[in-house]
Amino acid sequence: xxxxxxVLVNIxxxxxxxxxxxxxYSVAIDTGAGIKIxxxxxxxxxxxxxxxxxxxxxxxxxxxxxxTAEDTAANIVTxxxxxxxxxxTTLEVIVLFITILGFGFVIPKDKRKIIKPTTIxxxxxxxxxxxxxxxxxxxxxxxxxxxxGGFPAGAIISTAILTGVLTGRRTISQKSxxxxxxITGISIFSIGIISYFLTGSFFQNxxxxxxxxxxxxxxxxxxxYGLIAFKVAAELSNIYFEFYEE
Amino acid sequence: xxxxxxLSSLSLMFIGLYGVLTRKNLLKIIIALNxxxxxINLLLVSFGYIDHGITPILTSQESILNLNKMVxxxxxxIVLTSIVIGLGTTAFALALAIRYKITHNSISIxxxxxxxxxxx
Amino acid sequence: xNSIVFLVVIPIIAAFLSLFLGKVNKLIAYIVTxxxxxxxxxxxxxxxxxxxxxxxxxxxxxxxxxxxSDITIFFLLLINVAAVxxxxxxxxxxxxxxxxxxxxxxxxxxxxxxxxxxxxxxLFTELTTFAxxxxxxxxxxxxxxxxxxxxxxxxxxxxxxxxxxxGLIYKTLGTLNFADIASKISNLNKASLSLILxxxxxxxxxxxxxxxxxxxxxxxxxxxxxxxxxxxxxxxxTAGVYGAIRILLMVFSKNSIMLSQSSNIAxxxxxxxxITVIISEIGALTEKNLIKVLAFSSMAQLGIFLFxxxxxxxxxxxxxxxxxISNYFAKFVMFIVAKNYSVIAGSRxxxxxxxxxxxxxxxxxxxxxxxxxxxxxxxxxxxxGKLSIVGNALLMDKIxxxxxxxxxxxxxxxxxxxxxxxxxxxxxxxxxxxxxxxxNCVLPIILAAVILIIGIYPNxxxxxxxxxxxxxxxxxxxxxxxxxxxx
Numbered sequence: 133x134x135x136x137x138x139v140l141v142n143i144x145x146x147x148x149x150x151x152x153x154x155x156x157y158s159v160a161i162d163t164g165a166g167i168k169i170x171x172x173x174x175x176x177x178x179x180x181x182x183x184x185x186x187x188x189x190x191x192x193x194x195x196x197x198x199x200t201a202e203d204t205a206a207n208i209v210t211x212x213x214x215x216x217x218x219x220x221t222t223l224e225v226i227v228l229f230i231t232i233l234g235f236g237f238v239i240p241k242d243k244r245k246i247i248k249p250t251t252i253x254x255x256x257x258x259x260x261x262x263x264x265x266x267x268x269x270x271x272x273x274x275x276x277x278x279x280x281g282g283f284p285a286g287a288i289i290s291t292a293i294l295t296g297v298l299t300g301r302r303t304i305s306q307k308s309x310x311x312x313x314x315i316t317g318i319s320i321f322s323i324g325i326i327s328y329f330l331t332g333s334f335f336q337n338x339x340x341x342x343x344x345x346x347x348x349x350x351x352x353x354x355x356x357y358g359l360i361a362f363k364v365a366a367e368l369s370n371i372y373f374e375f376y377e378e
Numbered sequence: 379x380x381x382x383x384x385l386s387s388l389s390l391m392f393i394g395l396y397g398v399l400t401r402k403n404l405l406k407i408i409i410a411l412n413x414x415x416x417x418i419n420l421l422l423v424s425f426g427y428i429d430h431g432i433t434p435i436l437t438s439q440e441s442i443l444n445l446n447k448m449v450x451x452x453x454x455x456i457v458l459t460s461i462v463i464g465l466g467t468t469a470f471a472l473a474l475a476i477r478y479k480i481t482h483n484s485i486s487i488x489x490x491x492x493x494x495x496x497x498x
Numbered sequence: 499x500n501s502i503v504f505l506v507v508i509p510i511i512a513a514f515l516s517l518f519l520g521k522v523n524k525l526i527a528y529i530v531t532x533x534x535x536x537x538x539x540x541x542x543x544x545x546x547x548x549x550x551x552x553x554x555x556x557x558x559x560x561x562x563x564x565x566x567s568d569i570t571i572f573f574l575l576l577i578n579v580a581a582v583x584x585x586x587x588x589x590x591x592x593x594x595x596x597x598x599x600x601x602x603x604x605x606x607x608x609x610x611x612x613x614x615x616x617x618x619x620x621l622f623t624e625l626t627t628f629a630x631x632x633x634x635x636x637x638x639x640x641x642x643x644x645x646x647x648x649x650x651x652x653x654x655x656x657x658x659x660x661x662x663x664x665g666l667i668y669k670t671l672g673t674l675n676f677a678d679i680a681s682k683i684s685n686l687n688k689a690s691l692s693l694i695l696x697x698x699x700x701x702x703x704x705x706x707x708x709x710x711x712x713x714x715x716x717x718x719x720x721x722x723x724x725x726x727x728x729x730x731x732x733x734x735x736t737a738g739v740y741g742a743i744r745i746l747l748m749v750f751s752k753n754s755i756m757l758s759q760s761s762n763i764a765x766x767x768x769x770x771x772x773i774t775v776i777i778s779e780i781g782a783l784t785e786k787n788l789i790k791v792l793a794f795s796s797m798a799q800l801g802i803f804l805f806x807x808x809x810x811x812x813x814x815x816x817x818x819x820x821x822x823i824s825n826y827f828a829k830f831v832m833f834i835v836a837k838n839y840s841v842i843a844g845s846r847x848x849x850x851x852x853x854x855x856x857x858x859x860x861x862x863x864x865x866x867x868x869x870x871x872x873x874x875x876x877x878x879x880x881x882x883g884k885l886s887i888v889g890n891a892l893l894m895d896k897i898x899x900x901x902x903x904x905x906x907x908x909x910x911x912x913x914x915x916x917x918x919x920x921x922x923x924x925x926x927x928x929x930x931x932x933x934x935x936x937x938n939c940v941l942p943i944i945l946a947a948v949i950l951i952i953g954i955y956p957n958x959x960x961x962x963x964x965x966x967x968x969x970x971x972x973x974x975x976x977x978x979x980x981x982x983x984x985x
Contacts, residue, residue, distance in 0.1 A: 145399040149392050156388070159693045166687035167670045169694075174428055175450040178672025179560055183452070184434065184445045188560045197439040208434040208448070212455040219553045219562045223609075223621045224459045226510060230602050230625065231466030234632040235473040237595045238643070240480055278435065283462060314514040321507050334503040336555040344436060371469065391662075398655055407651055414658045421662060425669040452668060456617060460661055463624055467654045470631060474647045481640040487648070 183212050197345055204342050205276035205350035213281065214353045218335045221356075222320055225363060229317060232367045239374050249299045257299040264292035272361040276350035282357040286364025293369040297376050306373045309366045316363040323352065383424030390417030404475045404485045408468060415464040419457045426450030500551050502541065502564055505534055505574075506609045513601035516594050523597040527585055530601065534608060535578040542571050548980045550614070558614070558981045559678040565614040565981060569966045573611045573740040576826060580732025583830060586941065587837060588725045596636055603629035603729060607737040614676050614981060616749075617664055619741070620657070623701060626734060627653045633726045634718045645717035652714050656701045663697035666690070677981035680749045680973060695750055695763050702745065705738030707797045708804055709773040716781070719793035720846075724837035727789065731796060731829050739803065739822055747807060747815075748973045767808040768897055772904055774801035779911040788836045788848040791915060792829065795872065798908060799825040805901050806887045809894065812967055817886030819963045820956075824879035827949050828868035831942045835865045838938050839923075848919050852927025855920070860939040862923040864946035869916035871949045874909050878953040884909065 160170050167173075175181060186201040187193045195201035205211035213221050249257075272285035296303035324335040331338050337351040348354070390413055397410025431449035436442060475485060482489040512530045516523050541547070548567040552558060566574075581604055606625035613619050627650070635646035668674060670690060671682045683691065704711045719727055746767075775798050782794035799821060806818030836846075838861060843850040855862030871878035874885075888905055891898035952959055969976045 141400050145396055148399065149396055152395075153392065156693065159689045162687060162689035164687050164689060167685050167690070168687045169666055169670055169690045171670065173669060173672060174446075175426070175448070176446055178450065178452070178668065179674070179678075180426075180450045180452050180672070182560055184448055188556055195442070197436065197442055206436040208436070209451045209454045209458075212451045213458060215554070216556055216561055217455060217617075220455075220459055220618060220621060223618070223625065224462050226513075226602065226605075227463055227466050227621070227624060227628065229513075230599070230628045230632065231470045233595060233598055234470045234628060234635070237593075237632060238470075238477045238635050238638060238646075239473040240477055279433075281458075283458065310517055314517050317514040318511055321511050324503075324507060328500065328503070331555065333500050333551070333555045334507070334553050391658075395655075398651070404647070411651065411654055411658075414655070418658050418661050418665070422665040425665050452674075453665065456661075456664070456668075459617075459621065463621075463657075466628065467650065470628065471647065471650050471654075474631075474635065474643060474650065477635075477638065477643045478647055481643050489644075 180212075183216055184208060186211075188216070195344065198343050200341055200343060203337070203350070204344045204346075205353050206345050207276055207278060209279075210276045210281055210353060210357075211350070214276075214356050215337060215351070218356070221360070222324070222335070225317065225320065225360060228364060228367055229313070232370055236370060236374055254299050257295050257301065261292040261295050261303075264288055264295065268292070268361065268365070272357045273347070273354060275357040276353045277345070277347070282360030283364055285357070285361035287368060289361060289365035290368035290372070293365070294372050297372045304369070306370065309369055309373065312362055312366040313370070316359045316366070320356065320359050320363070323355065327352075379429060380424050380427050383420060383427065387417045387420035387424060390414070390420065393417075402486045402488055404478060404487055405472075407487065408471050408475065411471070412464065412468060415460065415467075419460055419464075422453045422457050422460070426453035499541065499544070499546055499549050499566070502537075502551055502566060502612065503553060505537060505612065506605045508533060509601040509605035509608070513598045513605070516597040516601060518594075520594060521591065523592070523594055524588070527597055527600060528582075531578065531581045531585055531604065534604065535575075535582055538571065538574045538578055541566060542575065547571060548976065550981045559673050559675040562618050563614040563675070563981060564612040565676075565977070566612065567977060567980065568969050569740070569743065570611055572962065572966060573736060574608065576736050577607050577611065577733050580728065580736065580826070580830075583941065584725050584728035584732055587728060587834060595632065599629045599632040599636075600729070603633065603733060607733045610737045611740050615674055616667065616676060616679065617674050619676075619745075620660055620664060620701070623660075623705070623741075624657060626705070626737065627657070630718075630726075630730065630734060633729060634722045636723060636726065637721065639721075641717070641721035645714065645721035649714040649718055652711060653701070653704045656704045656711055659697045660701035663694045666694050666697070670694075675981070676744070676749050677978045680751075681978050681982065683750060691750070692763060696766075698745070698750075699763075699767075702738060702741050703770070705734055706742055706804065707735065707738075707774070707800050709770045709777065709801075712774065712778075712797055715797055716790050716793045720787065720790050724833060727792075727833050727837075728830065731833065732826065735796065735800065736822075736826065739800070742804070742807065743970070747970050748977055751973075764808045764810060765897065767804055768901060771801045771805040771808065772901065774798065774804070775904055775908050779908045783911055783915050786849060787846045788840065788851070788919065789833075789846050791848070791919070792832050792836060795912065795916075796825065796829055798912070799829075799872065802884070802887065802905060802908075805891075805905070806883075809887070809891060809898060811890045811894070812971065814887050814890040815967055815970070816960075816963055817883045817888075817890070819966065820879065820883030820886065823952065823959065824871050824883060824949065827879065827945050827952075828871050831864045831868040831945045831949075834938070834942050835861045838934060842934055848922055852922055852925055854927075855923030855925075858934060858939060860943050862920065864939075864942035865923065866920045867946040867949055869912075869920060871953065873912045873916060879949045879956075881953060882956045 182188045186195055186203055189202050203211045203215045268285045268289035271280040271288060272282050275281035293303055327336045327338050328334045339351040342349040394410045394414030398407055401407050427449050432447050434448040434451040479485050509530055512526055551564040553562045602625055606622045609622040631646050631650045635642050671679055673679060707715045778794040778797035782791045785791050803818045803821045806814050839851045839854050840846045871880040874880045888902050891902045
C-alpha cells in the first residue's frame, strides 16, 4: 500500500488519539459531585447482588448448597447468561447465524486444491476426533457447574469436524449441517414459545425444584446449552466446508 | 491491580484505533478491529473485578458464605456475548475482503474510491 | 400482553426456515411482515398501552424487558408499514440468503424499538448492522462489496465505543435497564455522563447518518437494489430515529426532561447536524445520479431532525417529528419513482430520464409533491416541521440562529436540485417504448396524497405527535413507573 506511511495521516491520527486520551484523563480526575467513573463500586451495589444471592423474585429468600432456589445453576455466570439474561444469549446465537450466513454468501466459490494429509494425521484423526467430541460434550453438559458452556463446547466440537476436513474424511455433509443449524435454532425459540404457553412469559424456566450442585440442575440451562453447542458447532463447521469444495 | 487492567486495555484500544485510522490494507484494519475488541473485553472484565475476588462459581456450602467476595458476573456474561460478536464481525469482514480482492484486484481500502472502469 | 415477543421471535424462526424454502420465501416474507403489522395494530387498538413485558419472568431491572408505550407503537407501525411497502418493490426471484437477511432485519428493527434494556438494544443494533451488511452486498459486484465492507468496518468501530459506554454505565450505575438508568442518571457526575454519552451516541450516529459516521450512506444506497434502499430508509433510519429519541431525550437526559441547551452534548450534536446538512446539500447539488441525490437528501433531513431534537424545546421537537414523518413518506415515493424511471431509462443518471414525466405523469407528479414537501413549501407536510423548528430556534441563542440560516439556505439548495430533476422529467425527450405496468404508479400516488393530506390538515397527526411529546415530558410517570412500579 503506497500511502500507508503518509506522515500527514499519521500525525492526524495521533492528534485524534491524543485528544481522546486527554479527554478521558480529564474525566477521570474530575472532582464534581455525583458518581464518578473512577469510584470504587462493589458488586453488592449493582444488580449483580441479586444474581449472586438468587433472590430476584423474593427479596428475603436465601439458599443452601444442595437446596433449591429460583435458579439452581452453581455457576453464577451461567445463570446470568442462560437464565436471567437468556434473551441476550439467544440473540447472540442469531448474530453468529447471520454472520456465518453472510460469510457463505459473499465468499467466492472457486476451486481449491486439497493437499493429501500425512499418514500420522490420517491415523490419529479418529482418536483425536473422539477426544474432542468427548471434551466438547463434557463442556456443555457441565456448563452450569463449572466454567464452560455452549459456545466453547460448540467451538471444541467443530474442531473435531475440522480435523475430519483436514484429513479429507467426509464426516458430515454441508446439507446436514444446514439442517442441524435450522433445527437447533428453531428448537431454542420453540422452547421459548412452549414456556409462553406453559407459564405465560417467554423463555421462563419451567423445570423447577432441582438441587444446586446436581448434574441435572439449572432447569432448562443444560438443554439450552446443548442446543447452542450443536448450533455453534454446525455454524463454525460451515466455515471449514466453504474451503473444502473439491 | 484493577488500574493495571484498565490502563492496558485502554492502550490496546488506542493501538487498535490508531490502526483503523491510519492503515489502508483491509486485513490490517480487520486485525486492528480485533485488537480494539480485545481491549474492550479486558476493560469490561476489569470493571467487574474486585481486589482479591473469587470466581462466581458455587462449589460447596462455604462458597455460599463468601458471596460478597465474588467478582461481578454480569460483565463476564457481556464479554461472552461480545466475543461472539467479534468473531462474527471478523468472519464476515474477512469473507468480504476475499470478495473485494477479486472485484477490485487490490486489498487497499482506497481501491473502491476509484471510478468504475478505471485501472488501479 | 406477553405475546408482544412474537414480533421478534416469529421473524427469527422464519429466517431459519428460509434456508430450505426456496421460491416459497417470498410468500413467507409477506405473511410474516403482515403478521407483524397486524399484530402491532392489534396492540394499538387493544387499549392496554403502556405496558411492560418481563421476558423469562424476571422483573424489570434484573431481567430483560420489552416496553410498549405511545412512542414505541408509533415507530413500530412505521417500521412494519415500511417493511410491507418495501416488499412490494421486489419483483424478481431472490436467493434464500436475501430473505434470511430480511427476516433478521425485521426482527432486529422491531426489537430495537421494543426493548427496554441497553445491552439488548446494542445486540439488536449489531443484528441490524450484519443484516444490512449482507443485504448491501447482495449483488456481490464491485460497488456492493466495497460499500458493504466500509459499512461493516465503520459500524463495528462505532459499536465498540458503545460497548465501552455500556460497561461504564454498568460500572457506575450498576444496572442495564433503560428505566433504571433514567431514574439514577441524576446521581451521575456530569463529566462522566458526557463521556458515556459521547461513546454511546457514536453507534447511533451510524444509523442516523450523521457526519463523522456517514461515509457509508451514499455508497450503500448506490450499490444496493431498490428494495434494500427502502429497507435502509424506512426501517433502519426509523429505528435509529427512535433510538435517538428514546435514549437522548428519555434515558440520558439530566433533570428527567430534555437535553438542556447549556450542556455541551447538545452543542456538539447541533454542530454535527450543521456539518451533515452542509456536506449533504453540497453533495446532492453536484450529483447527477438520482439515487445518490436521494441518499444525500435523506442525510440532510436527518441532520435537520437532529438539530430539532437538540434544541431542547417541545415546539421544536414537534417540528422534528413532522420532519421524520414527511421524510418517511416523501423518500418512499422518490425511491419508487427513481426505481421505475431508472428501469425505463436504463441508467440512474437523471438527465437520461428526459420526457418520462410526460409519458408517466403520475409518478413525476408524485415525485414533485414529495420534493416540494421536503423543501418545506407551505401546505406540504415538511412545511410544518421546518416552521416549528425555525420559528422556535429564532427565539434562542446564537448557535440556534446560525442553524436557522443553514436550514433556510439548505431549503433553497434542495429547491434548486429537486426542481431541476422535476423539470428534467417534464422536459422534451425521446424515450424508448418500454412497458411500465400502471400498477407501479398507484403506490407513489397514494403516498403523495398522504403527504398532501398531512400538509393541508396538519391537525390529523398533530394529536399523535403531542401524545408522544407528552410521554417525553412526563418520563417519570409515563415510562419509568410503568417498568419500575413504586412499592
